[in-house]
Amino acid sequence: MEIFTLPLTLILILCIITFTQSAPMFLGKYAKKPNKLSYKYETKHFTQRLDHFSFHDSGSFSQRFLINTNNWVGAKRKGPIFMYCGNEGDIEWFASNSGFLWDIAPRFGAMLLFPEHRYYGESMPYGSKEEAYKDKNTLSYLTAEQAIADYSVLLRELKRNFSAEGCPVVLFGGSYGGMLAAWMRLKYPHLTVGALASSAPILQFEDIVPPETFYNIVSNNFRRESTSCFNTIKESLDMLQSMGENADGLKQLAKTFHLCGELKTAQDLSDWLSSAYSYLAMVNYPYPSDFLMSLPGHPIREVCRRMDSAADGTSVLDRIFNGVSVYYNYSGGVDCFELDDDPHGMSGWQWQACTEMVMPMSSDPDQSMFPTFNFNHTYEQDRCMSLYGVKPRGSWITTEFGGHDFKTTWKNSGSNIIFANGLLDPWSGGSVLQNVSESLVALVTEEGAHHLDLRASTPNDPDWLVQQRTSEIRLIKGWIDDYNQETSSAFVM
Incomplete structure (x- = not known):
């Protein structure tokens, strides 16, 4: 961290020299490069608007997504669509480490969909990472809101192309992807029947958790x-x-x-x-x-x-x-x-942490x-101004998606979300660890780590992990059954 390049007072510099620690990126910039994805899929691209929230034409970009229809029973049988909300990195990496989806797709007759998050992997606006990451103007469209809108637009178009408008959609995501899955379910409930948000520190903002x-x-x-x-x-x-x-x-x-x-x-x-x-x-x-x-x-x-x-x-x-x-x-x-x-290719997270993903940390x-x-707001503002010429908006995420008094607000406005956490995972402290309602469910395991439940099953899985996945499958099946029953009744009427 280049602390001496920041426009800080001498006193603040001396404090930072003593020790500086911000939140680590969700996954790890020192992580190994992924092997070629072992699961079978097709790679496709979809043209997305650069700005979903303005009627001014700001341009477009090509969003990569992976799709597998080998187990899908088709639109006529209302085969479900399982969509993983891409995180802050190459989508193949997440697809290869989300074996739970691949494991359960055959039993549900489900299509699998893995859209890539804008500004990560190959889904770069402006034609290249160099141009996309050039300055605050080109980076300004890298937000969680825009990413969720990408997923929503892609999902509607894909369902139209497959004549699958009547097929239920279940969202999945781990870590930041789990946050996106939960937020998408809360913001666009008409597009999905539920979401599994694993290891999603959705409350790690402002003063919600210590x-x-x-x-x-x-x-x-x-x-x-x-x-x-x-x-x-x-x-x-x-x-x-x-x-x-x-x-x-x-x-x-x-x-x-x-x-x-x-x-x-x-x-x-x-x-x-x-x-x-x-x-x-x-x-x-x-x-x-x-x-x-x-x-x-x-x-x-x-x-x-x-x-x-x-x-x-x-x-x-x-x-x-x-x-x-x-x-x-x-x-x-x-x-x-x-x-x-x-x-x-996760360096875009630094921009997100300097704008809306402000997660206060202290020791x-x-x-x-x-x-x-202690978390120092002044230092973070100066650091982000030095890097990008922007100031963090620490209260924006809770304004946009909620979080304060979530037990009341989400109980009244949300449904069908599983918050899955293992207490060994340090991000679990910023997640939902108690049931909010009958359909906003917390599944908590003492020995679980970071979205372990989303990984592929193995012969070495402990009993508690098998039981956790069994509970998730039961809840997902209930969402799909309820949807099919309700839509069939509506059709008969």
């Missing part, structure tokens, strides 16, 4: 495995800044952590490590996975084992390197590490292993 929630959950994931591991991490993060105060210290840190180039600031290394801890908490799955990185089952357990089992006399920072290598180099094929990488000195910090 700002320290995310990092407390990350910290508790490590503490529950090993108190000494927790303490080692906490001590190391406090050590980095003092070592980084001179060139010799930076050189030593670069050597200890096997960096490919020179280390400019200790904060860069601290961010790299903190990102790993956050993402490890998100993908703390009970079996091996390769969603973000190639990782073992219970990866935090393995991180702490490597830290705690180091030989007597091993330094704190060497223990940290041993542990963090589980995340960044579990396969052992990396010789040195780059601190800045974006294999999934609690009593509960967190991270250095103490």
Whole structure:
């Protein structure tokens, strides 16, 4: 983070040097590149308006979407359409890691649809990422509202083309995609029969949840495995800044952590490590996975084992390197590490976080292993002005979609949404963890991590995960059955 380029007062700069931590991107800019999608699909493109909310012609762009009709029973039999709301990255990555949809499509006779989020993957306005990301004017159409409108327009046109106007649609999404699925269900209820919003931190805005929630959950994931591991991490993060105060210290840190180039600031290394801890908490799955990185089952357990089992006399920072290598180099094929990488093209999230996706974060000195910090609105405004020439609108999301007093407002205005969360996931603290009504349902598992339920079933699935998916299938079937019954009755009348 280039803190010295920002137009801040000297006092604010000194505060930020102590420790700066904003919310990590939902998935992970250091994640591995995806393999070719193993599921069968067709790749298609649809011409979308650049601005759905103005009658001025602002142009158009080509939106990529993946579609599979192999199991669809057709329009005459009201075969359902399962649509995944694309996240902040390449749509093939999300499709390949949403095996739950592929698993249940045959039993429902469903069509699968994976539209890509505008400004991500290949769905770039203005013809290229360079042009689309050029400045605040070209980026101004990168919003959740525009993305949901894209999905709605595409869905209506696709149903028309397939003569499937009478077919029920169920939305799916994980993380930011889960937020989009829930918001689309709330904003456009006439287009769908329900939504599964998995690991969707839909309440992580303004003052709805305590700002320290995310990092407390990350910290508790490590503490529950090993108190000494927790303490080692906490001590190391406090050590980095003092070592980084001179060139010799930076050189030593670069050597200890096997960096490919020179280390400019200790904060860069601290961010790299903190990102790993956050993402490890998100993908703390009970079996091996390769969603973000190639990782073992219970990866935090393995991180702490490597830290705690180091030989007597091993330094704190060497223990940290041993542990963090589980995340960044579990396969052992990396010789040195780059601190800045974006294999999934997720850099657009920084714009979204500087405009409407303002998620306040802080670190609690009593509960967190991270250095103490508070969310600083002035710093965020200055940072975003420096990057894009815009100021964040921290209250816009709750104005547009709600969130305050959601138990009353959504109960009266919403229906048929599953909020699925695992309490190991640090984003669960910003999601809905209790039933809002009979049809706005919270499914919560103690051992679940980031949208684990959306991943493909495996022989290693624990019983609680099997039961969670069984509950989701039952609810989805109920939505579809109710829709078919109601539409059949209406037709008879």
